[in-house]
Every structure is written in structure tokens, then in C-alpha cells.
Amino acid sequence: MTRRVRSALWALWLAGTAGLTVYLGLTMTKGEGAQVFLPGTTSHGHYQIETKCHVCHTPMLGVKQEACLKCHAAELEAANDAHPTKKFTDPRNADRIAALDARLCVTCHREHVPDLTRPIGVTMPVDYCFSCHANIGDERPSHVGLAFQTCGTAGCHNFHDNRALYEDFLVQHAAEPDLAESPVTPLRDFARRDLQEHLDRQRHLTVAAHNGPRHRRYDPQLLAEWADTAHARAGINCLDCHSDTATGQTWVEHPTHAMCATCHRVETDDFLGGHHGMRLAQELSPMTPAQARIPMKPDVAHRQLTCTACHSAHAFDTRNAAVEACMTIHDDAHTRAYVHALQYRQGQQEVAGTATAGTGVSCATCHLPREVHRKGGTQWISVQHNQNDNLRPNDKMIRSVCRHCHGLRFSIDALADPALVGNNFRGQASHHIASIDWALQRVKTEQPKAREEK
Amino acid sequence: MKAPWLYISLRICGAIACSILLLGCKQGASEAAGIPPQKMADALHAVVEADRIVYTRNVVNRLTIDEKVIKASEHWQDDQALPLPAQMFRMGAEMVTEKNVGFTYSLLSLWPVNKQNKAKTKLEQEGLKFVADHPEKNFYGEEKLGNTMYYTAVYPDKAVAPACIECHNNHKDTPRKDFKLGDVMGGVVIRIPVR
Secondary structure: OOOOHHHHHHHHHHHHHHHHHHHHHHHHHHHHHHHHOEEEEEEEHHHHOOOHHHHHHHEOOOOOHHHHHHHHHHHHHHOOOOOHHHHOOOOOHHHHHHHHHOOOHHHOOOOOOOOEEEEEHHHOOOOOOOHOOOOOOHHHHHHHOOOOOOOOOOOOOOOOOOOOHHHHHHHHHHOOOEEOOOOOOOOOOOHHHHHHHHHOOOOOOOOOHHHOOOOOOHEEEEEEHHHOOOOHOOOOOHHHHHHHHOOOOOOOOOOHHHHHHOOHHHHHHHHHHHOHHHHHOOOOOOHHHHHHOOOOOHHOOOOOOOOOHHHOOOOOHHHHHHOOHHHOOOHHHHHHHHOOOOOHHHHHHHHHOOOOOOOOOOHHHHHHOEEEEEEEEEEEEEEEEOOOOOOHHHHHHHHOOHHHOOOOOHHHHHHHHHHHHHHHOOOOOOOOOHHHHHHHHHHHOOOHHHHOOO | OHHHHHHHHHHHHHHHHHHHHHHHHHHHHHHOOOOOHHHHHHHEEEHHHHHHHHHHHHHHHHHHHHHOOOOEOOOOOOOEEEEEEEHHHHHHHHHHHHHOOOOOOEEOOOOOOHHHOOOOOOHHHHHHHHHHHHOOOOOEEEEEEEEEEEEEEEEEEEEHHHHHHHHHHHHHOOOOOOOOOEEEEEEEEEEOOOO
């Protein structure tokens, strides 16, 4: 090989290396292009934001524990987390940490390992409970001989959220009938609260009272839709949404979720925390059905998921948002079965005004539940807009949803039956979960004195 | 220089002497300025014990037994009740642990209602047994947990109000049902990492 050839090869290698470096560098900083760096398929929970490497990773590709907590700490606290980090940082648990370091989320929830990833993004072998609870049979004779993988898969325990599964709760609600005497969900009260907070605002606006710039032309249909909304009744006029005092823009053609958050802060934050809004939360383009990993209808594949995707702009019909908005897009068995279920007919009756308010069951009744809050001696109700908040493990729904209408025993059994969930609860649970029975039995044998006193 | 080896030897000896002197000064200063682990643990326990007794007597016992205006419950959020004294203690201990300020503490027992609070380490077992047998004395020792050596102090935790014994003697998970007022029911364990 001549010297000239060798020099040319060196130059070619250097140029190639430099070119590749520039390409990869630009790719890493250009949003979606960062996919070339992914070490493996990202889990269902995080794939939407997988190109934002720095959100979860340190510059040296470590995982930031605080990144997990930034998105999940509030829900863990609300769930009264049964295994919080603080329980494991006591030095007396050094041996437990050596077996299973529960101080770090990634011990159980590793990313980019699809072959190891099970539901809820769990990557630990299914016997992880045995690391600390192998001798549970000593305390609970009912648990002697139970298979090691059944702690979290038999409808009995969750690692984090056991608010509807702890023993005393089971005992307290054991005798509830399958269907409550007066099954009703809490009624939304945002309008009432808004009225109390803005007593000076002119209300019940009409089309003639709209305050959009006079030089613009408006679709009469849109104006009519607005005039028929809770917005118009509450005195929310065009410029309240279509102008931005922060930036000085006198007219914003397409207000974003940030504008909605001006009045609906809690709802917007919840929306950004779930699969519908998590891309927006990371300043990526909105989620579309085409990006989903669960079945969606192909004709709406590219519809962008913003607030107005469900709450169509100007009409803001919450009844539409609670059913039709979901069914227009989702195409899984559970959704398709809804129109054949009793719940659907109940929902239609409520919308038609032939049933009592709060007795209908829409998609939103279970997946965007109405939550009761109490603070400072007052009580209010908000709609949880993070549909993932109570989705998995599904017995998280028991307290926020099921118990409005159903007994605890019925709810546990129903949610533990995948076929029943799939057909949208047409029929009865095929299997009974024994947890309530065991809890009652233990109270009966262990606490005769307390029962006699009652 | 005619005798560089002598000069070099003097420099080395001087350096060693200064190092020894400085090291000695540093250790001396450290010992003089530092607080012995036992004194530190005793001081921390005084605060923890006082808060615990005040909450048990003046809040829980007064409101649940004397005045009967509210219940105390293990599920205090669901039951809209007062947290139990042991829970109050644990919540504070966990908050301190999260701050990582150089010590931890916990409430353990040879007869725990919550089995997570039974003695785990050999020193815990020894210490809890000692304070149960010697209610007026504390127990001190050192133990290695993980890769760290801890100074561990165990203090007797006594039944200071009727609420303590009423709850523990009647709980379905209690392994002992004959506690009386003044009995040692467990121990406060304080750990300070020393090496």
C-alpha cells in the first residue's frame, strides 16, 4: 500500500468519524431523532417521551431517581404508599436493601428491557415479595402454602397502593351488598365554586355580548355553541381564552392547554400527568392515536390529543367528552362492549333526563372519576383528568370509582376477572377472591373480646 | 552544599515531626469539639421521649379516654381519627431519616403489634431484653450494618398512659396482653454512624 493510499484512507476515516459525530450529535438534540440511541424498546408507560433522554437520564446515562419522583411522587403519597423509600433508608434494613434495594424505583422498574417487562412496567421476578415476607405464614396461617407469585397477582396485594385491600378495610366493608341502595356518583361542582370566587363577573352571556374583535368574522355556529355552554353562563367571553395578557397577544387563534389551565389548573395538571398529555408535559407534539400501542380507530389516527380533542372547542360539551370522545378514538374490546352494557343505557337515561343525576355510567365515570376533596373545613369535587391514575393495578379503582355503587366484595371479584373487564362487566365474576373471608376469619379467631364489645 | 544528605535528612525528619504534631492537634481538636456518641444519643432521646410522652398523655389519652371526643386509629386518615402514638413516632422518625442528618431512630419491641417493629439485629435483641429487665437503665453498643459501624443506644419505652396498655392488650395482633402502667413495652433505638 502506497503512502498516498494510506493517507487517503486515514482522511476518509477521519471524515467519516467527524461526519458521524456531527450527525449523532444533531440527532440527539433533535427530538424524535434520538430514537437511534435507545438501547431497547421502551415500556408502555414511558415510550411516548423516550426521545427526551435527559428527562430520566443523567449525562452519563445513569437514571435520575428524582425524575421518577417528579412524575410519580404525588400519586404515591396519595396512595399512602405501602413501601415508601423512607422505610428502607433506616440502617436496620441494610440486609433487606442488599436483597432488594427498594430505595430506588429502577430496582423493580427497569426501562428498555422488553423481555423482562411485565404489566405496570415491573421488571423484577414475580417472587420479589419473598425477599422480605417469606415467613408470612407465621403471622397468617391462611397464607401457608400459597404460591410465591400470588401475592400481587391474585387480587389481594399491591406493592404500593393497598388502600382498598388492607385487612381492616376488608373487614369493615365485608357485608356490603353487591349493589348499593342508592348508587350515585358525586356531582361536579366547579361552576358553583367559580360563582363563589367571581361574584362580580357578568353572567349568562349571549351571542350579542361576545367580545371578540369586531373586525374579525365569526362562524355563527361557533358563537351559538359558545353561548350554550357553561362558559357563557359563567361569563367567560371570547377574549378570556383567545388573548394572552402574559405575552401581550390580543388574539390567539388556537389557545393551548396553558390557557385552559388559567381556570382549570388541577384538571390540566392531571391531564399532563397521564398518557393523554404526557408528551405535552415534555414539550413534545401532542399524542395522536397513531402513536398508541393499544387499538385505536384508524380514521382518527392523526387527531392530536389536546384539551379540545375531547372538549371540542366552543361547545365544551362534558357529556360528549365523557363518552363519544373516547369511543370515537379507542377501539379495544372493553370500549366496543360498552354500548352493549347496562352502564351505557344508564348513561343515556341520565343524559336524556329520565334518570337521576349521577346515576349514569359513562367512560369518564370510571376512567376520569370525580374525586371528593376536603380541606380547611370545606369540601369540593374535581374530575381526575389523568386516566392512568387509577388504571393499574385496577383495584386502585375500588375506592375512587366502584364503591360509589358497589360493595367491596363484588368490586374485588369483578376487577380480578380479566374476561369480565374485557366485556365491560356483562355477567358475574367467574372467581371469588378469598381475602375478605380470610380477614373475617382472623378477626373472629384473634379478637373475640373486641367483637363481644361491639 | 557540602553535605546534602544531612540537609535532606533534616528536612525529612522535620516534615515527619510536623505531620505528627499536626495530626495530634487535629485529633485533639476533634475530640475537644465533638460530642461523644452516647451524650449525643442521650440528648436526642430526651427530645424524642418528651414529645412522645406529651402526645400520648396530653393528646391521645386525654381526647380518647378521658374526654372521649375523638378516636385514635391505626387507619387515622380513613377513620378521621388521631394517629396512634407509635405511628406519630414513626412518621417523625421517617421524616428525620429522609433528611439524612446523621442519625436515625426507631421504636421497637420484643412484643410488637406491627411485626416490622420486632428486633432484627443481634444488638437490638440484646438491648431490648436488657431494658425490659432493667427498666431504669439504658443499653449502649456498637454494631455493623451494611458497610457502616453504628453506635446504637436502646432506651426503655414505658406505658405512660392507660391508652397504651388498653390498645396493646386488646389488639388482635399483639403477642402480649398483660401490660400494666409503667411496664417497659419496648425500646427507643437511636443509631449514630461512627465509622
